[in-house]
Amino acid sequence: xxxxxxxxxxxxxxxxxxxxxxxxxxxxxxxxxxxxxxxxxxxxxxxxxxxxxxxxxxxxxxxxxxxxxxxxxxxxxxxxxxxxxxxxxxxxxxxxxxxxxxxxxxxxxxxxxxxxxxxxxxxxxxxxxxxxxxxxxxxxxxxxxxxxxxxxxxxxxxxxxxxxxxxxxxxxxxxxxxxxxxxxxxxxxxxxxxxxxxxxxxxxxxxxxxxxxxxxxxxxxxxxxxxxxxxxxxxxxxxxxxxxxxxxxxxxxxxxxxxxxxxxxxxxxxxxxxxxxxxxxxxxxx
Ligand SMILES: [Zn+2]
Numbered sequence: 115x116x117x118x119x120x121x122x123x124x125x126x127x128x129x130x131x132x133x134x135x136x137x138x139x140x141x142x143x144x145x146x147x148x149x150x151x152x153x154x155x156x157x158x159x160x161x162x163x164x165x166x167x168x169x170x171x172x173x174x175x176x177x178x179x180x181x182x183x184x185x186x187x188x189x190x191x192x193x194x195x196x197x198x199x200x201x202x203x204x205x206x207x208x209x210x211x212x213x214x215x216x217x218x219x220x221x222x223x224x225x226x227x228x229x230x231x232x233x234x235x236x237x238x239x240x241x242x243x244x245x246x247x248x249x250x251x252x253x254x255x256x257x258x259x260x261x262x263x264x265x266x267x268x269x270x271x272x273x274x275x276x277x278x279x280x281x282x283x284x285x286x287x288x289x290x291x292x293x294x295x296x297x298x299x300x301x302x303x304x305x306x307x308x309x310x311x312x313x314x315x316x317x318x319x320x321x322x323x324x325x326x327x328x329x330x331x332x333x334x335x336x337x338x339x340x341x342x343x344x345x346x347x348x349x350x351x352x353x354x355x356x357x358x359x360x361x362x363x364x365x366x367x368x369x370x371x372x373x374x375x376x377x378x379x380x381x382x383x384x385x386x387x388x389x390x391x392x393x394x395x396x397x398x399x400x
Contacts (some may be wrong), residue, residue, distance in 0.1 A: 121189040121281075121388060122326070123294065123333040124168040124196075124379040126157070127263065127310075128176055128183065128233065129337075130175050133201040134238070134359065138348070140200055143175075149345055150176065150183055153367070157391050166375050168192050171235040171261070174199035174219025181226045191380045196257070198219055199221040204236050204262075205245040205271050208253040213251050218254060232258045233382045235335070239264035239296065242271025246286055246399040253289035259332065259382055260284070263295035266305045271352035279305075280331050281385070282395040292391060294382060297332045299325030310335030315362030319369045323376055332377070341367040 130150050132138045138146075161168060170187045172194060177184045188194050198204075199219035204212055220231050234257045241248045241262040252260060265276040276282075279298040284291045298305040308317055308325055309332060316323075326332050339345055342361045351359060380388070 121331045123375045126170050126336050128172040153341045166379045167381045171195045171197035176221035177222040177226045184226045193383045196231045201237040203240040205240045205242045230280035249286040259292045261294045265295045286399045312358035315366050
């Protein structure tokens with residue numbers, strides 16, 4: 115990667131506390147108490163104070179249901195990006211159903227912001243090796259930057275053949291996409307992802323700091339629910355999923371504050387200015 119200095123990209127996924135659970139379907143969402151705006155103002159104030167601009171991947175459903183949330187983020191000068199409409203897994207969709215979901219999401223977000231969306235992250239990183247067709251759908255809908263690749267194996271897919279977790283240019287048919295994969299560190303010879311969700315909450319801050327310091331490229335995927343200890347718990351999750359979903363919430367916000375202080379952060383839009391995409395790895399997918 116041809117950049118000067120370490121590249122640390124701060125991103126959040128803007129969804130509710132219940133959107134990660136595949137059994138909590140849309141018909142139930144309006145019955146759940148909203149919690150998305152409990153931590154968001156605090157996060158936005160902190161980013162202002164540190165003069166950091168982040169990228170917020172927002173669900174189209176959130177833009178329609180709580181347009182004020184999207185406006186709040188936009189007014190502070192952050193990049194508004196897309197995280198699909200209803201948080202469905204792309205690898206389980208068809209190109210047509212993904213197109214419809216994405217179009218609705220982009221229209222809903224752009225209606226609120228009046229600005230075009232350029233960046234996308236798949237729900238649960240579900241552009242896996244068997245769903246590369248999604249890049250064509252993204253490009254056809256004006257997306258230029260993707261942050262969906264999870265470069266190791268994971269329970270909902272992952273993309274272990276991606277190789278080194280650094281920005282790359284993906285070529286799929288006639289489409290070119292700037293890819294910002296989730297960054298991964300190495301612990302005991304194993305690649306681990308720690309920029310958000312379960313591992314971010316599980317690992318002590320000093321370990322995270324150490325892993326980050328050793329990489330040229332880091333990208334986060336934080337959620338408001340990672341900070342929200344009071345959120346209702348889904349009791350039906352398996353013991354492992356329950357642990358991964360709720361462990362370490364109490365300490366997560368102060369870890370986030372330390373991480374903001376210890377590193378220099380930019381968003382996806384700013385990162386594009388810093389990277390010479392003519393010199394990055396080119397990956398041809400079929
Ligand atoms: Zn998500």
